[in-house]
Amino acid sequence: MDTSINSVPKVLVFDSGVGGLSVYQQIEQRYPYFDYVYLFDNEAYPYGELAEAILIERVVSLVTNIVAQQQVDMVVIACNTASTIVLPYLRQQLSIPVVGVVPAIKPAAQLSKQAIGLIATPATIQRPYTHQLIDQFSPDTEVKLLGSTRLVTIAEEKLRGQSADLNELQVILQPLLGSIDVAVLGCTHFPLLKQEIQQVFGDGVRLVDSGEAIAKRVGGLLKAKVQHESATKRHAIYSSATPWEGMALDKGVANFGFSPVQPLHFQGV
Numbered sequence: 001m002d003t004s005i006n007s008v009p010k011v012l013v014f015d016s017g018v019g020g021l022s023v024y025q026q027i028e029q030r031y032p033y034f035d036y037v038y039l040f041d042n043e044a045y046p047y048g049e050l051a052e053a054i055l056i057e058r059v060v061s062l063v064t065n066i067v068a069q070q071q072v073d074m075v076v077i078a079c080n081t082a083s084t085i086v087l088p089y090l091r092q093q094l095s096i097p098v099v100g101v102v103p104a105i106k107p108a109a110q111l112s113k114q115a116i117g118l119i120a121t122p123a124t125i126q127r128p129y130t131h132q133l134i135d136q137f138s139p140d141t142e143v144k145l146l147g148s149t150r151l152v153t154i155a156e157e158k159l160r161g162q163s164a165d166l167n168e169l170q171v172i173l174q175p176l177l178g179s180i181d182v183a184v185l186g187c188t189h190f191p192l193l194k195q196e197i198q199q200v201f202g203d204g205v206r207l208v209d210s211g212e213a214i215a216k217r218v219g220g221l222l223k224a225k226v227q228h229e230s231a232t233k234r235h236a237i238y239s240s241a242t243p244w245e246g247m248a249l250d251k252g253v254a255n256f257g258f259s260p261v262q263p264l265h266f267q268g269v
């Protein structure tokens, strides 16, 4: 799909929590002149433990509503757990481009000489879509699966100013230690813990994620014509419920260029 836009394109970045900020960061680095709206569905967090039918219903309803309300030009589902199941339903409802993020198995398989670790949510490691990716792109290299919701929450805590406990990370990542040379960060929360995860694995393990590939895809699809500086602009961020430690979270999102988190209101919803 080719969407040529004369004014500044508005991009919606969506996740269950703050993980999508890692994807937003990659997009914004390349395209600082776009307009961004970030929405997180903390009411239903963690997505990695949500029933599929509920996940599909929530994402389709929230995203289609905010797209209509905010006149969004493109949707980025910055969540592997949602993207591996929801994209076809969402695309059926929307006429604008919808970009998703799925685990970076393909680049990992190109790098690995030993075995790959896929670190994701409990739902993502079970999805048929994920297993199709593995069969298609890593038929000869073993992919070891590790699902963890606690790791997602540690990233949420870090964004609120709490430092991650390396001993706890070591316990969570233990099943992969010493047996892989590439780790796929298959949940968008995990790049927020990249330094800490790298410290636990050591230099012998390459970490890969999908952020940069998504950013390239977004730019390629939008083909924006207008490029002007908006370095001082504060982007809008919305949540589906009152966030925990809201003040600490506001400080965290300010580092990414967002105004304080606002509750989401839809007319008639």
Ligand code: DGL
Pocket (backbone or CB within 6 Å): 015, 016, 017, 019, 020, 045, 046, 047, 048, 049, 078, 079, 080, 081, 082, 121, 124, 149, 152, 186, 187, 188, 189
């Ligand atoms: N950040 C999300 C992902 O990429 C989901 C985290 C969650 O809510 O479980 O999968």
